[in-house]
Amino acid sequence: MRIKQLPPKLVNQIAAGEVIERPSSVVKELLENSIDAGSTRVEIDIEQGGVKLIRIRDNGCGMSRDELPLALDRHATSKIASLDDLESVRTMGFRGEALPSIASVSQLTVTSKGENEEQAWSIKADGSEKVPDISPASHPHGTTIEIRDLFFNVPARRKFMKTERTEFNHIDTLVKRIALSTPHLGITLRNNGKVVSQLRAADRREEMEKRVASLCGPAFMEQCLYVDHEAAGLKLRGWVGLPTFSRSQADLQYFFVNGRIVRDRLVTHAVKQGYQDVMYHGRHPAYVLHLDIDPKLVDVNAHPTKYEVRFRESRMVHSFLFSTLNKLLADTKAGSNEAGAARNAELHQLGQQYQVSSRLSAFGAGVMQQSPMGLQDGGMGVSESTPAYQSTFSSNNDRGGYQASSAQMVQVNAAAQEQGHDHPLGYALAQLHGLYVIAQNQQGMIIVDTHAAHERVTYEKLKTAYEQQGIQAQPLLVPAGIAVSEKEADTAEQHAEAFAQLGFELTRNAPESLLIRQIPVLLGNGDAETLVRDVLADLIAHGSSERIKEAVNEVLSTMACHGSVRANRQLSLPEMNALLREMEATERSGQCNHGRPTWTQLTVDQLDKLFMRGQ
Numbered sequence: 001m002r003i004k005q006l007p008p009k010l011v012n013q014i015a016a017g018e019v020i021e022r023p024s025s026v027v028k029e030l031l032e033n034s035i036d037a038g039s040t041r042v043e044i045d046i047e048q049g050g051v052k053l054i055r056i057r058d059n060g061c062g063m064s065r066d067e068l069p070l071a072l073d074r075h076a077t078s079k080i081a082s083l084d085d086l087e088s089v090r091t092m093g094f095r096g097e098a099l100p101s102i103a104s105v106s107q108l109t110v111t112s113k114g115e116n117e118e119q120a121w122s123i124k125a126d127g128s129e130k131v132p133d134i135s136p137a138s139h140p141h142g143t144t145i146e147i148r149d150l151f152f153n154v155p156a157r158r159k160f161m162k163t164e165r166t167e168f169n170h171i172d173t174l175v176k177r178i179a180l181s182t183p184h185l186g187i188t189l190r191n192n193g194k195v196v197s198q199l200r201a202a203d204r205r206e207e208m209e210k211r212v213a214s215l216c217g218p219a220f221m222e223q224c225l226y227v228d229h230e231a232a233g234l235k236l237r238g239w240v241g242l243p244t245f246s247r248s249q250a251d252l253q254y255f256f257v258n259g260r261i262v263r264d265r266l267v268t269h270a271v272k273q274g275y276q277d278v279m280y281h282g283r284h285p286a287y288v289l290h291l292d293i294d295p296k297l298v299d300v301n302a303h304p305t306k307y308e309v310r311f312r313e314s315r316m317v318h319s320f321l322f323s324t325l326n327k328l329l330a331d332t333k334a335g336s337n338e339a340g341a342a343r344n345a346e347l348h349q350l351g352q353q354y355q356v357s358s359r360l361s362a363f364g365a366g367v368m369q370q371s372p373m374g375l376q377d378g379g380m381g382v383s384e385s386t387p388a389y390q391s392t393f394s395s396n397n398d399r400g401g402y403q404a405s406s407a408q409m410v411q412v413n414a415a416a417q418e419q420g421h422d423h424p425l426g427y428a429l430a431q432l433h434g435l436y437v438i439a440q441n442q443q444g445m446i447i448v449d450t451h452a453a454h455e456r457v458t459y460e461k462l463k464t465a466y467e468q469q470g471i472q473a474q475p476l477l478v479p480a481g482i483a484v485s486e487k488e489a490d491t492a493e494q495h496a497e498a499f500a501q502l503g504f505e506l507t508r509n510a511p512e513s514l515l516i517r518q519i520p521v522l523l524g525n526g527d528a529e530t531l532v533r534d535v536l537a538d539l540i541a542h543g544s545s546e547r548i549k550e551a552v553n554e555v556l557s558t559m560a561c562h563g564s565v566r567a568n569r570q571l572s573l574p575e576m577n578a579l580l581r582e583m584e585a586t587e588r589s590g591q592c593n594h595g596r597p598t599w600t601q602l603t604v605d606q607l608d609k610l611f612m613r614g615q
């Protein structure tokens, strides 16, 4: 066989094999072009799952007569002109491949009227090499692209097409994703002439939240936190589900980098780490997140469909995502997300004050003291200044040991009511079957899982105390040798300081061997070797590791569990109130150590409905 040049049509068909997997890939390419053209409205028409017809009309910048044949040419694009442009590209497209690829496997018509044009023009391509005809047309400013009989000349691809229903579902999912990525775009989607979805352009946050609710379900919107954080030139905006709104599948996770959806291991890992300590084991978080980053710091030219990206500063991105979400989720205090409070930026700031007050709590000889709480605070009933009561907890106390002086507590209640002040979790009325605290707040009734709540409060205290005391390390009598790769040994040396801060001492005794000389006392019974290996793997992949902290937390969590109020122990009212106040002040107290919710609210409205009052 001799080498020969392939004809252009075949070249395009080969390219189409990469970019156009199924009808929804065509819709993706066309919508991205409409977005790049600055459109604010698109109308999508689909027939027979997109195999018979895909038509997309937009109100973007359009094209002039001369540009039309170029749009269908391979490697012709208006989006970049140089390598410099490529390295800072902001548009979705830049390869100039989509339209010629699509044209090579379908009947394609482009009709367009450019911004400053008097006349609209239409061009038809049938994938052949002859110069396509251009004819005058009638069209408002913008572009309509019509694709008929997709894959009519590629029998192999046709065979892989699924049912009309399945192909349409793929298109529907894709449109949903674009709708999340580009809120300012109004979208109408019709299937066989019937409107399937109609989304109005959203510019303000409320409108965006309506759109997110309609695409991800209202339950997600009700149980999520809003994030808007900027640091070191990175900006993260969006909505993350509360830990208790976890999913069995990773099916509600949308991450956009400069408006482009990406599936990226670094991102997934960083977000998952953000949920560490609050997510039920084996569950998946839900999120819609937009990362804005200088386009120079991200390489989008890693894959033809551009679902993968490469971050130039991957460690910085990882640590930014992790720390932003970790901090946000630490604020999931019981009571704080009621009435959308958690999605309120002001409350977020209040949350910062809480963190200060919980850090002030003292720890000594197995007895922890509740940080002082006062009542002058405007929103949530916690301030740092006035000590109102104290509760003590002893982790060795079999009876649970949750105590507060009743005289003090009565004072608190009286003072609070006098000031017309309402705690988010209200005031305790009774305990049910030794399991649930029933309380009353302004909205109605609060039910608290006593054990779960106490477990989290205790756990958070143990963690704070652990950090404050400084890590206690214990030298190994016989250092444990582990065989590692040279790269792992290098990494261990580079991060020696970080290991030391966590209680580990590692030394290198050969190019491919490490000695573990010292470990944290708390991990005395664990498998230090596996832990060190996993940490090294993390460090190499992500530049950071939370594993040692996680292992320590696991031990603390078990301690908290054993030390917490057991089921069936009757608490006194002051004890219950003390627990409620501590929940309000404790980070992550909205869910127990295992990610289950610790409390719930039944409003008077909901109770009225139960009894069909006022209907």
Ligand code: ADP
Pocket (backbone or CB within 6 Å): 029, 033, 034, 037, 058, 060, 061, 062, 063, 070, 071, 072, 076, 077, 078, 079, 092, 093, 094, 095, 096, 097, 098, 099, 100, 142, 143
């Ligand atoms: P790319 O998007 O990578 O540039 P395409 O093949 O998708 O390549 O499109 C080629 C060119 O056609 C684009 O660069 C753009 O100038 C033009 N074009 C395509 N679709 C539209 C549209 N909807 N509105 C305006 N111009 C368009």
Ligand code: MG
Pocket (backbone or CB within 6 Å): 029, 032, 033, 092, 093, 094, 096, 098, 099
């Ligand atoms: Mg394109």
